[in-house]
Amino acid sequence: MEKRRVRRIAAAAMSGFLTLSLVVPVHADSISDAQQKGQQLEQQKNTAENEKNSLSAQLNQVVSDMEDAEKKLTAKQDEIKTAQDELVKAQIQENDQYEAMKLRIKYMYENGNTSLIEVLFSAKSMGDLLNKAEYVKTISEYDREMLEKYENLTKEVEKKEKALQKEEEELKTLQNDLIQKKDNVNKLLQEKQVEIASLETQIGENAAKLQQLIKEAQEAKRRQEEAAAAKKAAEEAAKDKQQSQNKPSNGGGSANSGNSGSSGSGGSGGGGSHVSGNGTLSYPVANPRITSGFGYREAPTEGATSRHDGVDFGAATGTPIYASADGTVVTSAYNSARGNYVVINHGNGMQTWYQHCSAVYVTQGQKVSRGQNIAAVGATGIVTGPHLHYEVHVNGVPVDPMNYL
Template sequence: MQKKRVLSVILALTLSIGCAIPAQASSISETQKKGEELQSQKDSAEAEKAALTKQLNDLIDEMDKTTEDINTKQEEIDAKETELIQAQIDENNQYESMKKRIKYMYENGNTQFIEVLLESKSIGEFLNNAEYIAQISDYDRQMLKEFQQTVQDVDDQKTALETEKAELETLQTQLQDKQNEVSTLISEKADLIGDLETAIGENAAKLQALQEEAARQARVQQEAAAAANRGNSSSGSSGGGSSSGGSSSGGGSSSPVAPITPSGSGRLSNPCPSAYISSEFGGRTSPGGIGSTNHKGRDYATGTGSPIYAAASGTVTTVSYNVARGNYVVINHGNGLSTLYQHCSATYVSAGQSVSAGQNIAAVGTTGYSTGPHLHFEVWVNGTPVDPRLYL
């Protein structure tokens, strides 16, 4: 009677944990999805930041080029200023030469013409006195016009250069404003990336806690189920010792029959001696609702950071990360035999590296699709996963 009550308690505990595990699996799935979304947002923000940084560098290059153009324009303006001064000097010299010839004309007659001409207050007024221009030699008139045209041309060129310089300075100001704007955007993206990294870290910690709790619940469920099975087996065989070929000499009850396991060749050594076996190769109930029901390896459950050893000597072919496997290592042992180590918290080898049997290659973790810290160990023969117990 007491045994039945114990079995009832164990059964109730198993059922309650069985109901809790799907909810726990849902939380894990949601947290994993959130982590993927946060990582996607971070990747997008980093891509945008990289594009903005390139844009900023392009703006800086354009500003440097514009500065060079402004300096070149200033040099051209300075040269035109010098040219303008010389043209004005040439014009004045021509005007003085004309005045000397006029003075000569005065001294030799034509008094009225000379007096009117000398009363002119400017070259323009001088030329506007049309009735006297005819008295000036064709040469003098032509030379004066040429000098005046030269002064005008140089002045126009100087004005055009100053306009171009002003436009370049306006462009420089616009580029500076754009540079400030892009720099602000880059700073904002950097802040966003920092916030996302914090959120990713917090989400990862939450995910690990959920996975560890799911693993704990799964272990409790397995232990409760095993206890219930032992109780049922003991209850069913009590009083029937005479009919059981495996009965003990005085107890009247038979011991549970151990499951038949493959006989190992011993070619491979235990990759995680500090752990206990939490799941064997083959069909099983999905742990936490996120594991495979067709288990292709053997699970070694132990604490995060526990050492993982190479099961045999060989060459590391892969050290990578996969969303399902997490951090993992693959070792080729030759003759079509290779081993796979998944969900590592850290890896200590690199692809192409030779390792010896028993060498510490990684640490136990719960990366990827995992309900708690453990090593998922697979053995592959000619590209097909086989039961590791055949080789251990």
């Protein structure tokens, strides 16, 4: 009865677990999926914990039942031992009586008549004689009665012992059942532990995945906001054509008057060609317009450095960016501050960097030639609006690009 109830509970718990497992999606693709999966895993774990507790309680009960059965069995074995002692005693008694009786019968046969006659003749009176005759009869009756009594006693004790042995067998069967039950419950308990451990692993993995998804979502949101800000800035810039906000802080760029002429040192750029040809490096954009020079300045955007390691060329998003010299692309990547950027190695310790690109057309390891369109101006990374942040590095140190253009 008890056993059947336990099995039913275990079966119900098991099927409940299977149903839940089927509901849970294998992959969490979105934050809400991962959160939902996390909740489901926690629920599964709670269920498994409850089942485990129930199994532990069952195990305790079984162990207690086993102790009980063990006590009963020991008591029963003591009873059997007592009964066996009793039986031996009864058998001895019966045997003694039988032997005594045989001796008396034998004596009476051997000396029967004489002794009987002697007994009878020794009677002093008729009454005495009758008494003596009665005495002889009584002796034989006594023997028979005693023998019967002892025989019965022996039979009874034997019966009792058999009954006790039967009870002992039943107790042993009960004990075996309990051992089996204990093994079963133990096995279920171990399975439950494994299940809980597996759920805990899944919960950990899911939590890590959730964190990753949240991080990615934040990154994506930040990029969207940057793009929106850049778009807004571009629209405002287009609206008011003066664009007097951006001033070159570089000492060399004294010309602040207007358009393409501002890149004084290079000189030849005004003609529409994107290659200046004069310097070691050519201008990375056509009609270059410097909006911020190399050197120290007020940080224009929160998060930007106050030391300006390059030169900013103001240009609309999509404006082509050209390689300043022949070389090899060593980096083509995205960075939260630089946005999409390209680094070209020109040999002799010289590199040029092109940052905040809206698009990049080259890949790492690719050979490029001077004047090749490698990317497009954009507003990715930390920026207030679309421009090309251009750096020249010599032996790993940023230098003023104007010295090479």
